[in-house]
Amino acid sequence: MRVKMATNGERASGAQTKAGKDGGRLRLAIAGFGTVGSAVARILIEQGAASPFELSYILNRRIAKKRVEWMPTSVRWTEEIDEVLDSDIDVLVELVGGLNPAGTWVRRALASGKSVVTANKELIAAEGVELSELACRHRQHLAYGASVAGGVPVLSGLQEGLAGDELVSVSGILNGTCNYILTRMEQAGISFADALVEAQRAGFAEADPSADVDGSDARAKITILSRVALGADVALDTVLCRSIRAVSAVDLRYAAELGCTIRQISHAEVKEDGLHIAVQPMLVERGLPHAGVVGPQNIVVSTGRYGGEATFSGNGAGGGPTAVAVVSDLIALARLGTTSSESMSPTLRKMVTSKEFVMPHYTRYLVRDRPGILAAISQVLATYAINVDAVLQLPGHSREALPFAITLEPSNQQALDAAMAEIGKLHFLVQPPLCLPILRKRA
Numbered sequence: 001m002r003v004k005m006a007t008n009g010e011r012a013s014g015a016q017t018k019a020g021k022d023g024g025r026l027r028l029a030i031a032g033f034g035t036v037g038s039a040v041a042r043i044l045i046e047q048g049a050a051s052p053f054e055l056s057y058i059l060n061r062r063i064a065k066k067r068v069e070w071m072p073t074s075v076r077w078t079e080e081i082d083e084v085l086d087s088d089i090d091v092l093v094e095l096v097g098g099l100n101p102a103g104t105w106v107r108r109a110l111a112s113g114k115s116v117v118t119a120n121k122e123l124i125a126a127e128g129v130e131l132s133e134l135a136c137r138h139r140q141h142l143a144y145g146a147s148v149a150g151g152v153p154v155l156s157g158l159q160e161g162l163a164g165d166e167l168v169s170v171s172g173i174l175n176g177t178c179n180y181i182l183t184r185m186e187q188a189g190i191s192f193a194d195a196l197v198e199a200q201r202a203g204f205a206e207a208d209p210s211a212d213v214d215g216s217d218a219r220a221k222i223t224i225l226s227r228v229a230l231g232a233d234v235a236l237d238t239v240l241c242r243s244i245r246a247v248s249a250v251d252l253r254y255a256a257e258l259g260c261t262i263r264q265i266s267h268a269e270v271k272e273d274g275l276h277i278a279v280q281p282m283l284v285e286r287g288l289p290h291a292g293v294v295g296p297q298n299i300v301v302s303t304g305r306y307g308g309e310a311t312f313s314g315n316g317a318g319g320g321p322t323a324v325a326v327v328s329d330l331i332a333l334a335r336l337g338t339t340s341s342e343s344m345s346p347t348l349r350k351m352v353t354s355k356e357f358v359m360p361h362y363t364r365y366l367v368r369d370r371p372g373i374l375a376a377i378s379q380v381l382a383t384y385a386i387n388v389d390a391v392l393q394l395p396g397h398s399r400e401a402l403p404f405a406i407t408l409e410p411s412n413q414q415a416l417d418a419a420m421a422e423i424g425k426l427h428f429l430v431q432p433p434l435c436l437p438i439l440r441k442r443a
């Protein structure tokens, strides 16, 4: 089943460029003159006289600090959203981010007959369904092509380019910060903490990196992708989300021994019992497209019932690439005109998330060495009917903190969680065990 959602203004094929309410150029206000907002403004201004847009307002707090000399004098700077929403603009370009006040502004804009283009994954993941319905009720557009994978046109590619297929799964690397950190840990053999500091120095991680490394940023994106690609309406807080903080350099060494690397993978798949959806670090077999993605790049791989796999990759963040996605949404919207002539309300299935993942797993234990450790762990695994595949132990570690790995045959996620909780209580463990699914090439 394919969904009908407005990701980039719903391009009508062959449609001529339409314009604002009075037949002139589309009048825009940019709310949020930060990394993306200023990059969008630059592109619009550099389009010159041929542009189908007229940038009317820039809204930001403390505008005195924001003003730039390259902004034409015709553009009005303001700190007041009322001034923007009471004006004759056609489109609010929301680039403030977060749920509030962005959500309130978007709702007010749609209700007052203005279309909205946004890059706000947090807002769209949490409230996108209701906002699309609101846009539909007011015959306006809500476009958010920049909210997933920045400059990679994945939402429009899935929604339009693959409209003829029935997509059954979508997976990818959706967080460049995690990918940069894991790549550096692998390349330089450094710890998570050191790779994080490097990422912060290189500008790829925030001072507070939690949203990235603990998975909530990617969780928002896979929720949006599931909606657009799979037609699945799933509650954000039911999506399994695991941090990459527990991954250590030794895990990347063991992964290499197993012909794999480690990546933060976001995955959603329609199964008979519901939607399998998760964001977590996984071992990824070399040769899979995800394994070749290094540094802050993004990738999305979709699988369709008729067409098989399609891959989208590129710069998932940054002012320039994200601004391109925003302007592309605006161009699509200019082609359509500002008033929606057809239902833009998504046709979605409410789906429950299933915890019945059955996958092979990598487990790693850090122990104080003593006899009987393997027997004790194997006994717990056997209690939960989990079969061991292989045991790995690399030399050169202290007996007081000895890491070794056990790979497991495909096993049920819930049984595995219970087994790991039990193993975590064994007195010889220095820290809780790490348990990562292994993504292998399909046979």
Ligand SMILES: NC(=O)c1ccc[n+]([C@@H]2O[C@H](COP(=O)([O-])OP(=O)(O)OC[C@H]3O[C@@H](n4cnc5c(N)ncnc54)[C@H](OP(=O)(O)O)[C@@H]3O)[C@@H](O)[C@H]2O)c1
Pocket (backbone or CB within 6 Å): 031, 032, 033, 034, 035, 036, 037, 059, 060, 061, 062, 094, 095, 096, 097, 098, 100, 101, 119, 120, 121, 122, 146, 147, 150, 316, 317, 318, 319, 322
């Ligand atoms: N940056 C990326 O690579 C990227 C990629 C994909 C999607 N996005 C999304 O794009 C949106 C914008 O991101 P960004 O990186 O451009 O963020 P940013 O650099 O922090 O810019 C946000 C701007 O909004 C202003 N702002 C924040 N709260 C405000 C308020 N209450 N009233 C008025 N102005 C306010 C900020 O002003 P101050 O300077 O005073 O704080 C800042 O100028 C977010 O939704 C983000 O998730 C970003």
